[in-house]
Amino acid sequence: MxxxxxxxxxxxxxxxxxxxxxxxxxxxxxxxxxxxxxxxxxxxxxxxxxxxxxxxxxxxxxxxxxxxxxxxxxxxxxxxxxxxxxxxxxxxxxxxxxxxxxxxxxxxxxxxxxxxxxxxxxxxxxxxxxxxxxxxxxxxxxxxxxxxxxxxxxxxxxxxxxxxxxxxxxxxxxxxxxxxxxxxxxxxxxxxxxxxxxxxxxxxxxxxxxxxxxxxxxxxxxxxxxxxxxxxxxxxxxEIRFEAYNTDGDYQALIVSYGTMSRVCKTAIDNMKEQGLEIGMIRPKTLFPFPEKAIHDAAIKPSCKRVISIEMSMGQMIEDVERSLKGKREVTWFGQCGGDIYTPEEVAEHVVSLLKNN
Amino acid sequence: MGKTFSRPEALSDAHTHYCPGCTHGIAHRLVAEVIDELGIRGRTVGIAPVGCAVLAYNYFSCDFQEAAHGRAPAMATGMKRVRPDLMVFTYQGDGDLASIGMGEIVHAANRGEKFTTIFINNAIYGMTGGQMAPTTMPGQRATTAPTGRNVEETGMPIRMCELLSSLATPGYIARQALLKPQYINKAKKAIKQAFEYQMAHKCFSFVELVSTCPTNWGMTPLNALKWAEDTLIPYYPLGEFKKPE
Amino acid sequence: MQKEVMFAGFGGQGILLSAKLLAYAAMKQGAQVMWIPSYGPEMRGGTAYCTVVVSDRLIGSPIIKNPAHLVAMNRPSLEKFAPVVKPGGVVLINSSLIPVRSGRTDIQELIVPANDAAIQLGSVKCANIIAVSAFAAKSGMVDIEILRKCVQEEFSSKPKLIPINMQAFDEGLKIAAAS
The missing domain is CATH 3.40.50.970 (Thiamin diphosphate (ThDP)-binding fold, Pyr/PP domains)
Known part of the structure; x- marks a missing residue:
């Protein structure tokens, strides 16, 4: 069709x-x-x-x-x-x-x-x-x-x-x-x-x-x-469904994001890749059941220094991400919830600054 | 001599949980007799309310759904819209229908949904233990109106038949009572009429049944019947309020 | 390769339709497209804007900070969005309603008296068609003949409106060619 x-x-x-x-x-x-x-x-x-x-x-x-x-x-x-x-x-x-x-x-x-x-x-x-x-x-x-x-x-x-x-x-x-x-x-x-x-x-x-x-x-x-x-x-x-993006090789940080926000993150990841910075992402397609294992396994990769839950909310999914990581990695939140959505440039800027301060 | 009286097929062989002297049993029986007489048990679905009749699905021998407080008319709407061939009735009390479910019943009636509502008005909340209902009479005592209903604060009792009759959409709206045999015969006729309008896909049909609640009124069953006759019937007059056409 | 164009103007100027026609044409050419409207209180009489993204690969972010091009149908739109257009982009200015210019030297201004030209054709309502064809011709974002067919199809349920909109389409091409 x-x-x-x-x-x-x-x-x-x-x-x-x-x-x-x-x-x-x-x-x-x-x-x-x-x-x-x-x-x-x-x-x-x-x-x-x-x-x-x-x-x-x-x-x-x-x-x-x-x-x-x-x-x-x-x-x-x-x-x-x-x-x-x-x-x-x-x-x-x-x-x-x-x-x-x-x-x-x-x-x-x-x-x-x-x-x-x-x-x-x-x-x-x-x-x-x-x-x-x-x-x-x-x-x-x-x-x-x-x-x-x-x-x-x-x-x-x-x-x-x-x-x-x-x-x-x-x-x-x-x-x-x-x-x-x-x-x-x-x-x-x-x-x-x-x-x-x-x-x-x-x-x-x-x-x-x-x-x-x-x-x-x-x-x-x-x-x-x-x-x-x-x-x-x-x-x-x-029924767990998710998409892994740019996770085949090494990456310095893992983003967890879903829905519209994940599309913004994909563009940010592509742009950072062009600058030589590798960032991976797990995108849950089912929020319940939650892809706990996929996130856990992606986060504990030795190259991965940061895990960031990027949401159009004040940090809700982050609780499930934390639960998935079982204390093995710290996870931080980035997002806003007034109706404006962060641009790929703003997401990249945030990720870069996190890695600098690491 | 042949058998002259038996349990309607549409009623299950079950003991009800209703209190002695309660008129729910009569109402159940009348609805069941009508279902039998019309031969529609195999395509009838009832909807139980929240209230004393919440377990009605145990007493009828047809398909049943159980609604949340007051939402039976919305469920009946959903059912009739997707399965117009089913015969659907809601069975609701006064707290369920006239308080928390006021919005659902008014809009279902106004859309002219082709189902039947049996409305049990005994002027009190039964299952939750005798609290004031929208239909509680002025001065009538209830656990949440310990000195009697003060209409200055809570308004006058709502007359559902009169209210629904004011809608411009055609419908069948009647009020009968379950207090004595003459009334009960008329009540059955009204229920049958209501189901017949539904069978003909004619209109929304609504039968209010003035009932008693000896337990929560704190009366003997006989005194309850007398009190209802003397107090409720003058305020809630019987008869057909509206017919289609 | 990804290109974005933002259409902006008053509610009622046919902003969303112009953008949709462009998106349709790009889709028919086989490109990935996305049409992102502004929605909210500003729909009612204020500034309406809509972004179309056209790309040869899967489109990521629907949030576009710096569009490649701008079609400004009223003055507030030009003033608000011209500064964010990427260098080298086309900025269409509806000069019938906008007496000023973008003030930028690193973009290509396309001056189109869309309302005046539409009134001359018989209806101010087709100003958006003049704008979209002029923009398409100047920017090369979509194939002109495919876009023309999309305009025709859009009005297929109101055939009386086809001739004037086709005239409007040609008028837009003429203005772009002369610029």
């Missing part, structure tokens, strides 16, 4: 349809409203469902209701909206329903701003809602990867019967890049007859299905949480 030039937000909407998700509920919020605008036009063309809910709170439960019926379903929002949806996300995780949430992150806390940010790292990877649960979190670095991750998100959500989040940022949502919609990423929906409320007639069963998250018996609740934990452990074995 030929490449088309698309905005990240629109491409995510189209990717959902290509992934066989014909159900979309959302509430407008900058900088992701183009997904809703795009799908408002596009869903009727494919006999799909588009509905603008009255709030992100309600949308979260529209997603829950639809997902509990076993249908592929998605919503998109941005930071304050995802906070409101976090209640439903906890219920969906507890009730074990597959669903896809996209967060086109903007600055926070509170209303924050509308410019790009990665300030929702903790919310996405450590919870957000209440209770013992995780989301599988995919972090694209551009429009093409946003498309691929959106398409992958639905089968992943079904594999683990849980919510999957795509964490982009305002820039990925707003910018246009050429994209291709890879047909081989389409995976037919899994059979959900053993748990989904599809109606007994439809599945030819006399056994009712109940989708719920309430387990008053402590042993049963514990068992449900153990089931979830087993899934998260399986994700750590099977």
């Amino acid at each position: 030929a490449k088309v030039l698309m905005k990240g937000n629109e491409a995510i909407g189209e990717a959902a349809i290509r992934a066989g998700c014909l159900n979309y509920f959302a509430y407008p919020i900058t900088p992701q409203s183009e997904v809703a605008e795009y799908l408002a036009k596009r869903m009727p063309e494919v006999n799909g469902v588009f509905l603008q809910g009255e709030s992100e709170v309600a949308v979260g439960y529209m997603i829950f209701g639809a997902a509990a019926c076993g249908e592929r379903v998605m919503t998109t929002s941005s930071s304050p909206g995802v906070s409101l949806m976090s209640e439903a996300i906890s219920y969906i995780a507890g009730a074990r329903c597959p669903a896809v949430f996209v967060n086109i992150v903007r600055g926070g806390p509170g209303l924050g701003g509308i410019l790009p940010s990665q300030g929702d790292y903790f919310q996405a990877t450590k919870g957000g809602g209440h209770g013992d649960y995780h989301l599988l979190v995919l972090a694209p670095d551009g429009v093409q990867e946003a498309v691929e991750m959106t398409m992958m998100a639905f089968p992943l959500a079904e594999k683990y019967r849980g919510p999957v989040m795509i964490m982009g940022d305002g820039l990925i949502g707003q910018m246009m890049e050429p994209v291709e919609f890879p047909e081989n990423l389409y995976v037919p929906p899994s059979n959900k007859d053993d748990w989904a409320t599809t109606g007994m007639d439809k599945r030819g069963s006399t056994k009712k299905n109940i989708v719920k998250s309430l387990y008053l018996d402590p042993k049963v609740l514990n068992q449900n949480n153990l089931t979830l934990k087993a899934q998260y452990e399986q994700m750590k074995r099977e």
Whole structure:
């Protein structure tokens, strides 16, 4: 298929349809409203469902209701909206329903701003809602990867019967890049007859299905949480994705960075290479599960003197990087979170000054 | 002589956890009888609220989902939009529907979502232990209104049927009661009517059932019925408030 | 080899569209492209700007501090962005609305009275098309014939607008050739 030039937000909407998700509920919020605008036009063309809910709170439960019926379903929002949806996300995780949430992150806390940010790292990877649960979190670095991750998100959500989040940022949502919609990423929906409320007639069963998250018996609740934990452990074995950049040879410092920020770092690394300075990078593509081993192994290379977590947040991912290094290397943070993004020149300047002071 | 009375097929063979004298059992039975009579059990999905009826999925023998507090209408919306062929009902109490879930019920009704809501109004929070509800009567005592509801501070009780009837979108809105056989017969007719409108993909349908809570009202079941008749019925008049067309 | 151009002007001047057309043309030529809009409160009537990056390899940073070229459609844009253009770049100045010059000697100024020329053609709305074709001709960033096709396609759903925009396109080429 030929490449088309698309905005990240629109491409995510189209990717959902290509992934066989014909159900979309959302509430407008900058900088992701183009997904809703795009799908408002596009869903009727494919006999799909588009509905603008009255709030992100309600949308979260529209997603829950639809997902509990076993249908592929998605919503998109941005930071304050995802906070409101976090209640439903906890219920969906507890009730074990597959669903896809996209967060086109903007600055926070509170209303924050509308410019790009990665300030929702903790919310996405450590919870957000209440209770013992995780989301599988995919972090694209551009429009093409946003498309691929959106398409992958639905089968992943079904594999683990849980919510999957795509964490982009305002820039990925707003910018246009050429994209291709890879047909081989389409995976037919899994059979959900053993748990989904599809109606007994439809599945030819006399056994009712109940989708719920309430387990008053402590042993049963514990068992449900153990089931979830087993899934998260399986994700750590099977779903970790990352990109290693310029790590084949020796390098004096290792950058850990993801999403838009990692693209800036790549350019900085290329520019430093031209100046004769070798810097490596590990880019997590999954934020949960986190590529702990890859970061650890890259950081302990003898040539590597510094490890820097470069983020569009005030130092959130750095905690996972520290955890990965098990005390063997010190890691420092570099970033900002007001909406401005460091340029490749500023990143390079920072790295050079760190190495000088070493 | 043949069998004249039996458990509806749509009810499970289970003992409920409801208190003695509680009218939830009657409401469950009426909904189940209607499901049986319409022959829709195999394509019905109920949604349980947060509240006394949270375990309703154990008592009905059809598919069920369990919502968060007040969000059942949003879940029902999600379900009906992606599976319009399913028969969907929410079963909600007054704290769930008229307090924390006010936004969801008003917007679902206003969009004319084609599902049915059974609204149990017993003027108090049951499961959490007798706190004040939006439907608690002026002067009525509750654990969070120990000297009785002070309407100067908390406003007047909300009449959901009247409020939803004010929406311009067509719908079926009715209030009946579960206090005596005549009322119960009318309540069943209203529930059946509501499900029939849903079957015909006609409109949103809403049946409020004035109910009792002897435990949290601190009354015997009989006194509770009398108090509801004397106090609730004058403020929450029975009848059909709105019909489509 | 990577080149960037920043389009800047008032909201409503068709800045985003000019940039998109250029990005389309570059993509059709087989290049890697990126179109990065400014978004935010400044969209509403203030300065709108948009950067297009064209490269023969994978594009890294979407954050461009020093673009190779600038298309300035109003005075605040010129004053704000002309100082950051890389030496040797093209700075298009919409002289209908900008009475000043960049003040730089290490760049190539391209003076285009885009609004006046557009009004003469019958609609001020096509000033952005005049600007983009003039810029493309001067900078050589994309193939002119491919860009022309992209403009045509852009208006294919409103065929009535094709003739005037084609005239605008040619006008831009003429102005660039005369400069």
